[in-house]
Amino acid sequence: MGIAERKERQRAELREQILAAARRIVLDEGFAGLTMRKIADAIEYSAATIYLYFENREAIGLQLCRESFEHLVGYMAPAMQVADPRDRLIAIGRGYARFGFEHPEEYKLLFMTDSAFMEPVFAAEKQLDDVDDPGGRAFQFVVDAVQTAADAGAIVATDSELIAETLWTAVHGVVSLTLTCREVLVSSADALVETVCTTLLRGLAPASGDVTPGSRSTS
Amino acid sequence: MGIAERKERQRAELREQILAAARRIVLDEGFAGLTMRKIADAIEYSAATIYLYFENREAIGLQLCRESFEHLVGYMAPAMQVADPRDRLIAIGRGYARFGFEHPEEYKLLFMTDSAFMEPVFAAEKQLDDVDDPGGRAFQFVVDAVQTAADAGAIVATDSELIAETLWTAVHGVVSLTLTCREVLVSSADALVETVCTTLLRGLAPASGDVTPGSRSTS
DNA sequence: GTCTATAGGCTGATAGAC
């Protein structure tokens, strides 16, 4: 039955080629610049053929989005090596921001594209608990780090999801504003990331009074 | 010479009609949904006519942008009534966020549209010190409030522009992420605004050691 | 499986008649 397998393999290969071409286009023109015709030209097939592999343009975007989440997690993951729970949170913030600055179009696709690509990626998880749920995993990563810090008494975080989202949205603000209108900002992007992260963590520090055993408040 | 004046007046009127129609369209379809043909239909003139009043679509967007900045300042200005310098900063943040939530398409036009509408609005000021520079004025508003708070010893802000941009970007993060993918956020938008603002201000509070005369550190 | 051809849209902008 080798013939069926070869066909299957070839099919998967073309699908991969489509995605690779689409990725290249999105990376340097943004999702708005992604058209079926451009993909078709790149893979040297007709535009109609693409519809045999993906339902529509959105479906391609969604798949790219999934992969970009993996990419993002790759930028945040090394922060796990940082022992100090507060420094770890800062490291996560830095990694997240660096991903945005180094891969602006991917970042825009994930978090700055109106068409809710991200929502399905999250929704997939909520309904059928999808094993492969990169969006949720990325967020869970931050929640866990917050929870760990809170448990260690390094920060005050009654609601770890709220705190995780606070950190996330704040850093997202720096990245997104930098990507849309860099010229308007006086400060450097790095300085802003640094100031946002450290100031927030300073704000989350336990007051001198409520130091929990196991923590040692720095300054 | 009443005839020339009447003509001038009529010209200004039509220009205003174009802007009003454009505003309406942007408000409920976003800038991407703004087309010359739609404006033309709305004002009951041909599309070609619009080009006699505005150089192109971008020029219309720019003018709308200018006006939206005024609108935004209107949301932040009442914060000046707040006496306490820290509460005032929080009030500015709340006002800013409320503008974003209540006028999402205007907000997107100002801060989330790739095409740098905002930059010219700022640039106008930098080159010829434009009396009518709404963008710069909005930002200066925050810088001043930061400076005032720093002077009063209510916060530590060596570089008031950096701190102003820190506050701005952080709140922008909440607003923009809410506007692009509300579904993904677990916490309420208001809770996030509140947490971001208060946590940042807590982080900016002078350490117990360096309290400046005139300030009184609240817990 | 893949193609060509095309339907059926949309867009910004302009030339030239009135």
Next chain:
DNA sequence: GTCTATCAGCCTATAGAC
């Protein structure tokens, strides 16, 4: 000043031939 007509281009998606 305003129009019509049009250029020149873009797009997604599909029907039907091969």
